[in-house]
Amino acid sequence: MPDLDPSFLALPVRDLEAAALGRAAELGAEHADFRLERVRYQHVGVRDGALQGAGDTEDLGFAVRVVHRGAWGFAAGVVLTPAEARRVAETAIAVAEVAATMTTEPVQLAPEPVHADVTWVSAYATDPFQVPLAEKTEVLVGWTERLRHAPGVEHAAAHLLAVHEVKHYADLTGTRTTQQRVRLHPGFEAMGTRGDVFDSMAALAPPVGRGWEYVVGSPAEGGHNWDAELEEVPVLLAEKLAAPSVEPGPTDLVIHPSNLWLTIHESIGHATELDRALGYEANYAGTSFATPDLLGQLRYGSPVMHVTGDRTLEHGLATTGYDDEGVATQAWDIVRDGVLVGYQLDRPMAARMPGLNPGPDGAGRSNGCAYADSPGHVPIQRMANVSLQPDPAPGGGASTEELLARVEDGLYVVGDRSWSIDMQRFNFQFTGQRFHRVRDGEVVGQVRDAAYQATTTEFWGSMEAVGGPATWELHGAFNCGKAQPGQVAAVSHGAPSALFRGVRILNTRAEGGAL
Amino acid sequence: MTAPSRVDPQDLVEHGLTASSADDCIVIVADHTRANLRWAGNTLTTNGVMHGVEVTVVSFVHVAGGPSGAGGVASSSVSGTATDRAGVAALVAAADASARASTPAEDAAPLVGSDGAPGPASPVSADWSDPPVPTSIAVYDSFAPALGEAFGRARSGSRLLYGFVDHDVTTTYVGSSTGLRLRHVQPTGHYGCTGKDTALTTSAWVGGATTDFGDVDPLAMEATLATRIGWAGRRVDLPAGRYDTILPPTAVADLMIEAYAYAGARTAHEGQSVYSSRPSGTRVGERLAAPGVGLWSDPAGADVACAPFVVAGTSGDDASVFDTGLPLRRTDWIRDGELAALRQTRHSAAMTGLPVTPAVDNLVLEVEGAQGSLDDLVAGTERGLLLTCLWYIREVDPQSLLLTGLTRDGVYLVEGGEITGAVNNFRFNESPVDLLRRFTHASATERSFSREWGDDWFSRTATPALRVPDFNMSSVSQAT
Numbered sequence: 001m002p003d004l005d006p007s008f009l010a011l012p013v014r015d016l017e018a019a020a021l022g023r024a025a026e027l028g029a030e031h032a033d034f035r036l037e038r039v040r041y042q043h044v045g046v047r048d049g050a051l052q053g054a055g056d057t058e059d060l061g062f063a064v065r066v067v068h069r070g071a072w073g074f075a076a077g078v079v080l081t082p083a084e085a086r087r088v089a090e091t092a093i094a095v096a097e098v099a100a101t102m103t104t105e106p107v108q109l110a111p112e113p114v115h116a117d118v119t120w121v122s123a124y125a126t127d128p129f130q131v132p133l134a135e136k137t138e139v140l141v142g143w144t145e146r147l148r149h150a151p152g153v154e155h156a157a158a159h160l161l162a163v164h165e166v167k168h169y170a171d172l173t174g175t176r177t178t179q180q181r182v183r184l185h186p187g188f189e190a191m192g193t194r195g196d197v198f199d200s201m202a203a204l205a206p207p208v209g210r211g212w213e214y215v216v217g218s219p220a221e222g223g224h225n226w227d228a229e230l231e232e233v234p235v236l237l238a239e240k241l242a243a244p245s246v247e248p249g250p251t252d253l254v255i256h257p258s259n260l261w262l263t264i265h266e267s268i269g270h271a272t273e274l275d276r277a278l279g280y281e282a283n284y285a286g287t288s289f290a291t292p293d294l295l296g297q298l299r300y301g302s303p304v305m306h307v308t309g310d311r312t313l314e315h316g317l318a319t320t321g322y323d324d325e326g327v328a329t330q331a332w333d334i335v336r337d338g339v340l341v342g343y344q345l346d347r348p349m350a351a352r353m354p355g356l357n358p359g360p361d362g363a364g365r366s367n368g369c370a371y372a373d374s375p376g377h378v379p380i381q382r383m384a385n386v387s388l389q390p391d392p393a394p395g396g397g398a399s400t401e402e403l404l405a406r407v408e409d410g411l412y413v414v415g416d417r418s419w420s421i422d423m424q425r426f427n428f429q430f431t432g433q434r435f436h437r438v439r440d441g442e443v444v445g446q447v448r449d450a451a452y453q454a455t456t457t458e459f460w461g462s463m464e465a466v467g468g469p470a471t472w473e474l475h476g477a478f479n480c481g482k483a484q485p486g487q488v489a490a491v492s493h494g495a496p497s498a499l500f501r502g503v504r505i506l507n508t509r510a511e512g513g514a515l
Numbered sequence: 516m517t518a519p520s521r522v523d524p525q526d527l528v529e530h531g532l533t534a535s536s537a538d539d540c541i542v543i544v545a546d547h548t549r550a551n552l553r554w555a556g557n558t559l560t561t562n563g564v565m566h567g568v569e570v571t572v573v574s575f576v577h578v579a580g581g582p583s584g585a586g587g588v589a590s591s592s593v594s595g596t597a598t599d600r601a602g603v604a605a606l607v608a609a610a611d612a613s614a615r616a617s618t619p620a621e622d623a624a625p626l627v628g629s630d631g632a633p634g635p636a637s638p639v640s641a642d643w644s645d646p647p648v649p650t651s652i653a654v655y656d657s658f659a660p661a662l663g664e665a666f667g668r669a670r671s672g673s674r675l676l677y678g679f680v681d682h683d684v685t686t687t688y689v690g691s692s693t694g695l696r697l698r699h700v701q702p703t704g705h706y707g708c709t710g711k712d713t714a715l716t717t718s719a720w721v722g723g724a725t726t727d728f729g730d731v732d733p734l735a736m737e738a739t740l741a742t743r744i745g746w747a748g749r750r751v752d753l754p755a756g757r758y759d760t761i762l763p764p765t766a767v768a769d770l771m772i773e774a775y776a777y778a779g780a781r782t783a784h785e786g787q788s789v790y791s792s793r794p795s796g797t798r799v800g801e802r803l804a805a806p807g808v809g810l811w812s813d814p815a816g817a818d819v820a821c822a823p824f825v826v827a828g829t830s831g832d833d834a835s836v837f838d839t840g841l842p843l844r845r846t847d848w849i850r851d852g853e854l855a856a857l858r859q860t861r862h863s864a865a866m867t868g869l870p871v872t873p874a875v876d877n878l879v880l881e882v883e884g885a886q887g888s889l890d891d892l893v894a895g896t897e898r899g900l901l902l903t904c905l906w907y908i909r910e911v912d913p914q915s916l917l918l919t920g921l922t923r924d925g926v927y928l929v930e931g932g933e934i935t936g937a938v939n940n941f942r943f944n945e946s947p948v949d950l951l952r953r954f955t956h957a958s959a960t961e962r963s964f965s966r967e968w969g970d971d972w973f974s975r976t977a978t979p980a981l982r983v984p985d986f987n988m989s990s991v992s993q994a995t
Binding site: 043045047050051052053054055056057058059060061071072073074075076077078079080091092094095098099101102103104105132133134137154155191193195196197198199200278279280282283284286289376377378380418419420421422423424426427429431449451453455483484485486504506508509511512513514 | 549551552553554555556557558559560561562563564565566567568569591592593594595596598609613616617618620621622652655659660662663666675677678679681707708709711715718720785786787791793794828829830831832834836906907908909910911912913914915917919920921923924940942944945946949970971987989990991992993994995
């Protein structure tokens with residue numbers, strides 16, 4: 001396991017923590033927590049063989065969050081001195097004083113065990129920030145050169161996003177955690193035209209909680225097979241540009257994990273966040289049809305549907321040791337045998353509905369889903385790695401080919417592209433990188449202009465089969481948005497290939513009035 | 516409550532420029548404070564006051580290499596929280612070293628302020644020496660008590676309020692080794708409130724932009740929500756289909772921001788957007804919209820004023836670090852229905868052979884001769900739909916800029932020029948470019964706020980309401 005970054009540990013962490021928490025306690029805070037964070041971001045963009053832009057950004061600062069007079073108070077600062085830490089604590093208390101006049105339901109936090117002086121570092125081999133920019137640029141330039149010299153590719157772009165996040169958390173109960181995470185999102189896109197038609201195709205490689213080894217390492221070292229994708233994308237793009245427009249209507253689909261992860265994210269991940277289900281996001285990200293009164297009763301999908309929340313999954317983007325309220329992370333069921341059985345919780349939400357996840361004493365317990373994306377933002381309930389589980393049948397379950405063999409006339413959907421879902425997570429519409437035609441169980445070319453549109457429970461209810469563990473892949477995104485002010489979070493979702501019957505396929509050209 | 520500890524941003528700029536050993540250097544300091552309140556179910560939830568200082572150092576170095584082997588200017592950008600000279604020096608050292616290790620930049624151009632480069636009328640802002648302008652929780656001194664009263668009224672009316680107010684003031688200082696010393700203060704504020712009945716069977720929304728919250732009345736917001744929730748006393752279920760639809764200014768802002776965001780010149784020139792011409796080039800000069808339609812940006816625009824110069828922290832398709840400091844002025848993107856310009860850098864302008872028209876941080880849609888208000892459009896509609904706002908808008912087909920998204924928090928039935936009930940929500944599939952060709956009626960342009968994009972990205976818009984005779988509601992959404 002890599003070490004915690006010594007340059008972070010050299011910051012006056014303990015002095016700031018003591019000053020902030022001490023001042024909050026002096027002023028009578030019922031609860032106070034302190035976070036010092038340093039998040040480094042790096043972006044490298046290449047287009048058609050030339051470096052287009054590269055930038056490094058560092059977000060360093062601290063935050064004090066209090067419960068005072070039954071209300072939240074939050075303040076953040078960037079000057080790393082004890083005097084400023086005290087001042088920020090005073091500001092948080094002052095904000096709570098203002099908030100208390102409008103807070104009609106006093107803030108409660110689920111009680112949690114104390115974790116004193118614990119550390120945690122994510123699983124990676126090579127810190128991408130230790131790799132020279134020139135080396136990264138050379139890789140991306142090579143990708144675009146290789147792509148744009150392939151037949152049919154006119155332009156090619158490649159990018160790399162890298163994040164290195166170190167957090168120190170402490171609260172008045174004595175919990176004190178220091179953690180470090182690394183994540184990486186490399187990718188490329190090839191663009192081409194054919195007559196009046198233009199299109200593009202992107203790599204399927206997902207963002208991961210890994211280091212530079214994901215780009216240059218062997219599969220055994222955690223590397224992705226970039227050569228295979230660079231080889232096949234131009235061929236598939238040319239095929240797509242020449243493909244016929246899709247025939248709309250109810251269609252059987254086999255969906256690859258590179259597409260299904262996003263449908264899981266939108267229609268299950270967000271729908272089972274308790275803060276949304278209770279209306280906390282009603283003015284922004286929206287609420288949920290999956291309300292707590294339906295727990296144990298809501299038929300979310302077919303009996304083969306088993307969905308888990310997990311913040312302990314190795315290389316998952318939402319994986320960490322302890323959340324931003326000092327709660328040890330964990331894994332649990334959200335949908336079992338097609339029925340809603342669980343929610344994602346932070347401490348305030350767990351306290352609101354203790355029966356959802358009771359501890360031994362009957363008090364509600366968080367399942368470790370608090371997260372803030374920067375020192376300047378307040379922690380809120382964010383998504384765990386929410387994943388659809390593969391078929392547990394002895395013998396390994398179906399392969400993707402075996403699922404395709406069950407389709408007489410349908411589509412095989414690969415890669416994510418466009419996504420949209422309504423404010424209660426009912427109605428969604430997704431496109432993909434490619435929609436392959438399936439005839440009599442065989443993949444026979446592609447179609448263009450396709451999107452699938454459905455209502456969440458109907459869609460998951462139409463899931464006839466899930467593939468076995470060999471089809472299961474972890475995908476995800478860096479840019480899940482939620483809250484006001486807006487925060488982004490990285491999250492992974494695992495899925496097997498899965499077979500759906502009779503899903504509504506749209507022809508997007510017809511939707512636009514072009515046909 | 517005391518003010519946040521501050522350092523002199525001008526000193527950070529000067530120290531950064533002095534410390535750099537690069538051939539040229541730009542230092543950008545953004546000092547921002549933010550105060551917000553959030554509520555749900557008639558009680559306050561999260562809130563906060565934040566202060567940040569972000570320093571961006573862009574270094575420029577002559578290096579060997581490049582496609583011709585003749586060398587060129589490489590650039591590198593490093594940003595971080597820096598509150599003292601040592602912090603800035605560390606950023607400068609990183610940027611200088613990174614630029615030296617880089618390859619010639621394809622967008623290299625003379626820096627603004629240097630000989631032969633375009634520049635502002637004055638390279639030094641008159642207020643350069645002024646300190647950053649802060650905000651604080653005190654910006655809600657009159658708003659907060661009234662919000663508490665609004666909670667009470669909502670409770671007594673069996674309604675629930677969910678909302679957010681945010682005020683941000685960012686003071687930006689730009690200094691360059693070529694002599695630029697530019698300062699800009701940008702206040703940005705917005706409010707939004709969703710109302711629901713306690714049975715959660717219907718919802719409504721009001722929201723808008725403000726600079727200082729002096730013009731925002733929570734009691735008026737609550738009253739509007741009460742009226743709209745009342746409209747849902749008659750519920751009408753309608754199927755998917757094409758409807759005569761009135762888009763209020765907020766929904767028009769959502770869609771025009773999309774049309775603007777995808778209007779990059781390079782992407783169009785390379786054949787990958789709705790603004791591409793076949794077999795090559797852009798559609799600049801081509802009629803895209805109805806006659807009389809104007810889409811433009813202006814840093815001096817009334818109520819939507821923004822930075823009058825380019826600030827580019829990194830280079831990309833639509834931005835170039837070499838352009839920082841370029842003066843911005845009114846730019847017509849669509850003039851009298853014709854595509855007039857695309858978002859350019861000097862580099863993309865050279866590629867496309869079109870004028871240098873960098874992106875501006877505001878957007879105005881105007882229809883020549885359009886008068887009246889949203890209410891007037893409703894009064895003139897025999898049977899149609901009135902939307903509240905749009906949500907979760909995403910590109911489906913770049914070829915036509917087909918977008919999908921949903922109606923949200925109130926769709927109302929208009930019959931005989933009056934609102935007669937509430938309708939279910941819909942998913943739509945539409946192209947904003949195509950809508951500018953198909954709309955039949957427009958109101959006068961007014962200050963608007965995009966619910967989809969206004970919170971954290973693009974909040975300065977002015978748009979009319981538009982009536983579209985055949986808006987494509989692709990399917991029904993059960994969301995309430």
